Amino acid sequence: MGTIGEGTGIAGRFCGLPNEYSNPQSKVVILPVPFDLTTTYMKGSDRGPAALIEASRNLEVYDIETNSQPYQTGIYTAPSVPGSTSAEMLANVYREVKSYLANDQFVITLGGEHSISPAPIRAHAEKYPGMSVLQLDAHADLVQAYEGDPLSHASAMARVKEIPSITNLVAVGIRSMSVEELPYLDKENTYFAHTLDGSNEWQTKVVDSLAEHVYITFDLDAFDPAIMPSTGTPEPGGLDWYQVMRLLKMVAMKKKIIGFDIVELCPNTSNKGPDFLAAKLLYKMLAYVFNTGVKA
Ligand SMILES: [Mn+2]
Numbered sequence: 001m002g003t004i005g006e007g008t009g010i011a012g013r014f015c016g017l018p019n020e021y022s023n024p025q026s027k028v029v030i031l032p033v034p035f036d037l038t039t040t041y042m043k044g045s046d047r048g049p050a051a052l053i054e055a056s057r058n059l060e061v062y063d064i065e066t067n068s069q070p071y072q073t074g075i076y077t078a079p080s081v082p083g084s085t086s087a088e089m090l091a092n093v094y095r096e097v098k099s100y101l102a103n104d105q106f107v108i109t110l111g112g113e114h115s116i117s118p119a120p121i122r123a124h125a126e127k128y129p130g131m132s133v134l135q136l137d138a139h140a141d142l143v144q145a146y147e148g149d150p151l152s153h154a155s156a157m158a159r160v161k162e163i164p165s166i167t168n169l170v171a172v173g174i175r176s177m178s179v180e181e182l183p184y185l186d187k188e189n190t191y192f193a194h195t196l197d198g199s200n201e202w203q204t205k206v207v208d209s210l211a212e213h214v215y216i217t218f219d220l221d222a223f224d225p226a227i228m229p230s231t232g233t234p235e236p237g238g239l240d241w242y243q244v245m246r247l248l249k250m251v252a253m254k255k256k257i258i259g260f261d262i263v264e265l266c267p268n269t270s271n272k273g274p275d276f277l278a279a280k281l282l283y284k285m286l287a288y289v290f291n292t293g294v295k296a
Pocket residue numbers: 114137138139141153156219
């Protein structure tokens with residue numbers, strides 16, 4: 001075990017991968033969006049992408065469950081996308097994601113706050129009309145304009161619902177919302193945290209409600225703060241690791257996951273565990289998406 005902060009391979013690259021497995025033509029592209037402008041509680045999600053990538057250099061690249069080594073798919077860590085306003089950031093991210101999708105690459109966008117997600121979701125919806133959006137989140141994020149800002153993190157899913165050609169938005173883990181959001185909530189497709197038990201039944205219902213193509217927007221505060229305290233707005237009563245893994249695995253087996261984002265990592269320099277959890281989550285998702293021999 002080395003000094004904290006050290007990992008294997010090349011700094012600034014997911015898993016520290018060498019050029020052979022990490023170049024602009026790689027199948028998988030990780031797009032860091034270090035944007036934190038509109039959050040209201042704990043700031044710092046702009047440092048999320050760098051913390052996740054740094055933590056990933058300590059990952060074991062062999063995945064036991066799928067008996068696979070997902071990095072062999074090729075994972076390129078792209079340069080960070082800038083943006084000094086929400087509108088500018090969204091335009092830049094949208095353009096970048098579009099260009100990678102045009103090249104048939106698989107794009108993972110890293111936040112940053114949740115307000116970044118409408119950009120990759122719009123780009124994916126244009127390539128995969130009829131897709132579903134699966135949202136894992138503590139918060140509904142359906143505020144029409146939070147503190148007057150329609151591009152705020154609390155409005156992320158309100159903007160997503162306006163994107164044409166999305167079949168539905170299926171939300172899992174929700175346990176915090178305002179009464180103003182109720183009229184915009186799709187109750188049929190909302191799985192509140194307090195209703196999720198230890199069985200696999202709810203996961204099956206979630207999967208059955210999804211269209212063939214699925215985009216996943218993963219707000220890390222969906223997890224319980226006991227295992228994921230490093231978020232801007234932690235909420236008690238969240239999901240545990242294996243509940244999430246069972247869901248993601250089932251979605252990957254029965255549907256086609258066509259892209260995802262992981263947002264709201266707000267790193268704490270004295271507790272690296274949550275950064276590592278976020279990196280492992282990303283890698284597990286790749287294991288489920290790209291491994292052809294996943295066994296139940
Ligand atoms: Mn959110």
